[in-house]
Amino acid sequence: MTTAKIGVFDSGVGGLTVLRELYRQLPNESILYFADTARLPYGNRSQAEILQFVRQILLWMQQQGVKMAIMACNTSSALALETVRCEFDFPVLGVILPGARAAVAVGKRIGVIATPATAASNAYRRAIQEVDPKVQVWQVGCPAFVPLIEQNRINDPYTYEIAQEYLQPLLQQQIDTLVYGCTHYPHLAPILRRILPKTVTLVDPAVHVVAAAVQELDLLGLKNHQGAKPTRFGVSGCPQQFARLSVQWLGCTPAVEQVCLPVPMPLQSVPIESID
Ligand SMILES: N[C@H](CCC(=O)O)C(=O)O
Numbered sequence: 001m002t003t004a005k006i007g008v009f010d011s012g013v014g015g016l017t018v019l020r021e022l023y024r025q026l027p028n029e030s031i032l033y034f035a036d037t038a039r040l041p042y043g044n045r046s047q048a049e050i051l052q053f054v055r056q057i058l059l060w061m062q063q064q065g066v067k068m069a070i071m072a073c074n075t076s077s078a079l080a081l082e083t084v085r086c087e088f089d090f091p092v093l094g095v096i097l098p099g100a101r102a103a104v105a106v107g108k109r110i111g112v113i114a115t116p117a118t119a120a121s122n123a124y125r126r127a128i129q130e131v132d133p134k135v136q137v138w139q140v141g142c143p144a145f146v147p148l149i150e151q152n153r154i155n156d157p158y159t160y161e162i163a164q165e166y167l168q169p170l171l172q173q174q175i176d177t178l179v180y181g182c183t184h185y186p187h188l189a190p191i192l193r194r195i196l197p198k199t200v201t202l203v204d205p206a207v208h209v210v211a212a213a214v215q216e217l218d219l220l221g222l223k224n225h226q227g228a229k230p231t232r233f234g235v236s237g238c239p240q241q242f243a244r245l246s247v248q249w250l251g252c253t254p255a256v257e258q259v260c261l262p263v264p265m266p267l268q269s270v271p272i273e274s275i276d
Contacts, residue, residue: 007061011040014184015072037237043115078123099205100127107177111170114181
């Protein structure tokens with residue numbers, strides 16, 4: 001047993017959909033939540049940038065003594081998880097594999113809505129077809145969604161219009177399942193539900209990454225049985241803006257601090273001239 005915190009991070013308020021699941025499935029765990037709001041959206045970034053950001057965040061979380069970290073961000077999970085997970089001495093979980101497994105359990109014609117970077121990485125198609133190569137997968141990049149959510153324009157008629165546009169190619173393929181391939185998108189659930197036929201099952205990887213975290217904590221004997229401390233929130237951008245936006249999902253105004261992330265040491269390399 002350990003009372004150390006679980007670190008959770010995203011570019012912004014998307015990770016709150018994972019936090020919500022942590023509160024539901026692991027009510028005794030204390031959480032450290034970080035949102036890289038100064039550098040969002042992640043979905044248009046290169047792999048090199050995402051790797052650098054993720055290393056900085058995990059290094060900071062290590063300094064804060066976390067026992068586990070959850071990448072509550074599909075873009076980071078798609079572009080950085082495989083590379084960084086062996087660089088830290090605590091388990092690092094991503095959302096894509098748990099989401100893909102859950103989707104294959106219910107669907108045969110699976111649509112994935114994601115950031116442009118996640119869609120282009122093909123991470124969901126690979127993960128789904130590794131489990132079942134016969135399942136068909138269509139991935140759509142939705143660049144406008146994260147900025148609209150972060151600007152609190154969820155109920156703006158434009159958000160509904162653009163959602164119709166993004167879902168159109170998936171509806172044409174008669175998908176039976178839709179995966180939220182970005183942790184921000186469950187915040188759009190009421191809108192997406194209005195557009196999708198009732199027969200389409202929505203899969204939220206947040207539910208399944210937290211189920212995986214429960215198993216991992218059990219396996220490693222790291223569960224906390226003493227009761228949770230209040231969640232600590234850190235951001236790289238404006239704390240007040242994050243607090244104002246997130247109150248609608250948290251049910252209260254959180255105390256948010258501004259965090260200055262560490263700059264990681266460059267990986268040691270041997271200069272070519274010094275090799276005989
Ligand atoms: N919520 C994140 C990041 C979105 C973004 O910043 O573009 C994801 O799941 O990909």
